Amino acid sequence: MQNSILDKFTKEALDAARASNTYRTMRLLESPEAAHIELHTAIEGAPRHQILLASNSYLDLANIGELKQAMAEAVLEWGTGSGGARLTTGNKIPHEALEAEIAKFKGEEAAITFNTGYMANVGTISALCGKNDFIFSDELNHASIIDGIRLSRAKCFVYKHNDMADLERAIADAKKAFLETAREQSAENFRGLIVTDAVFSMDGDLANLPELLQITKKHEVLLMIDEAHATGVLGRTGRGLAEHYGCAHADITLGTLSKAVAAEGGFVAGKQQLIDFLRNKARSFIFTTAMAPAVAASAHNNLKFIEAHPERVQQLQDNVKFFCERLRSEGLNVPTSPSAIIPIVIGDEAKAMHISEALQKEGLLIPAIRYPTVAKGAARLRASLMATHTRKDLEFAAKKIISAINNPVSSLRGT
Ligand SMILES: Cc1ncc(COP(=O)(O)O)c(C=O)c1O
Missing domain, CATH: 3.90.1150.10 (Aspartate Aminotransferase, domain 1)
Incomplete structure (x- = not known):
């Protein structure tokens, strides 16, 4: 039956x-x-x-003897699992050390880690935006961005791939819709977020960060980029898209530790207040067991290896x-x-x-x-x-x- x-x-x-x-x-x-x-x-x-010719382990760090040894030693020191959520007992020294290293690597005030990049996208977008907000999403964005947008219940405008004119059209349409449906509101109350992959996962092309920064400034909206395939890959030292272009950073920089870094986990780097906000509001950070401390230690060691090499x-x-x-x-x-x-x-x-x-x-x-x-x-x-x-x-x-x-x-x- x-x-x-x-x-x-x-x-x-x-x-x-x-x-x-x-x-x-x-x-x-x-x-x-x-x-x-x-x-x-x-x-x-x-x-x-x-x-x-199919791996995301772009720097091929997964089998380097000293990095494997460091992870093995972290298991011996910290055990096999974290035993609790970050906000209960799961938060251990390797987690905080990793977050400090990510912030340093990305040149940001602070960072927060999630168990996967998928969880970072889902948790961050749904924490930042709600049903009265507007999200502008490139049509080729990764599934985890799309799922985060769905979970947020924000109004989503999908713009043509890497088409900045279409993005500006979408922002203008959204502002018009906002003013029409909420007449008592003024344009200052409009809250918008542009979200894009930094490197598009099926096409390998790059988001136009300098132009996106100009558009965010002009229209007073936020910008979030997902550097899953950019971290460790782009820029002279692998810092990512901003280093590649030699320009300012997005408001919210997200990434994964599972590709070039060859460990596991996702992260967001940015202003301290953004990180405090996510620690308080991102449900995929709060309601899950912390990553194993040895995984955090491994990501930390691998990141330091990238910095040194x-x-x-x-x-x-x-x-x-x-x-x-x-x-x-x-x-x-x-x-x-x-x-x-x-x-x-x-x-x-x-x-x-x-x-x-x-x-x-x-x-x-x-x-x-x-x-x-x-x-x-x-x-x-x-x-x-x-x-x-x-x-x-x-x-x-x-x-x-x-x-x-x-x-x-x-x-x-x-x-
Ligand atoms: C652009 C992009 N964002 C996020 C993710 C998710 O990262 P993770 O594998 O760490 O969950 C991936 C791939 O898996 C990706 O390609």
């Missing part, structure tokens, strides 16, 4: 996902995250050993430049963004899947990203680079990608 009710709840959705080719499965890695991995592959003829950031940026130029020299239309995410747009969903599978048979793991993650007909190979990919790895990858794209028939054979 129970089972048939459960079937009703789940079967239709799963059948629909299978029918539309959007049913999700997971690949299994049999080795740690690194530039070279051992993959439990389901594709016949594909070798276990693969070059990984700007050459590692440079190595990543050099790799991105080399790889993109190599692909471009063969006529591939690869964007000129300095981020470590490189979309190679194929278009057709099935073709992208087949090329990705053919590359796996050559020992190269580059996922195909399809609808609904990206628009229909905009399927792509999404390559992401690491600082430790060698020129030999990248040369091999470029050759195989170009050959698979130029000879789709032979790359499809046998798949």
Whole structure:
């Protein structure tokens, strides 16, 4: 009886996902995250050993001996779990030390950590905005931003991707709607927040921070940027988008510790009062157990490693430049963004899947990203680079990608 009710709840959705080719499965890695991995592959003829061009661990810090040792020592000192929420007993010395380090790294007054970047977005947006507020969101923003907006119940205006004119139009529309529906209000009571990815996760392009700052000033609204894919990647020392452009910071800078920092957790950095506010109001900070102190210690150590090794950031940026130029020299239309995410747009969903599978048979793991993650007909190979990919790895990858794209028939054979 129970089972048939459960079937009703789940079967239709799963059948629909299978029918539309959007049913999700997971690949299994049999080795740690690194530039070279051992993959439990389901594709016949594909070798276990693969070059990984699909990782968010951009600086490849997860396997550095001294960083693993430091995390192991933190487990021995602080135990396996935190045992409480930050506001009860969970707050330990490593949590506060990590937050001080993040603030220093980002050049802000203070910082607060969450257990994931997802929780940072959801908690921050829903704490800052309520149903009388207006949020302006880039159409390609990450799902965690979208979920935060939904939870806030604010009125959301989605603007065209990176289109500053459309953003200004949306702000003007929102102000007009605000004055029409609340005649007793004056324009000064209008509360708006622009929110954007710093690096867009499927396209790898950057938000235009200098222009966004001008718009926020002109229209007296707030700006929040999500530096999940920018921290440790952009700017001479990996500080992120503001360092890349050499401009001021957004009002609210959010990020994750799970990508280039190679640990786990999310953060917000900004003015002390903003951080005090989030500690009091962000529900995904308050109503959850604190991250394990050893995870906080690990994120802290890894962040300090990035600060001490700007050459590692440079190595990543050099790799991105080399790889993109190599692909471009063969006529591939690869964007000129300095981020470590490189979309190679194929278009057709099935073709992208087949090329990705053919590359796996050559020992190269580059996922195909399809609808609904990206628009229909905009399927792509999404390559992401690491600082430790060698020129030999990248040369091999470029050759195989170009050959698979130029000879789709032979790359499809046998798949
Ligand atoms: C732009 C962006 N924001 C937030 C997140 C969530 O971060 P986390 O993985 O730490 O939850 C991700 C990816 O996971 C992301 O790509």
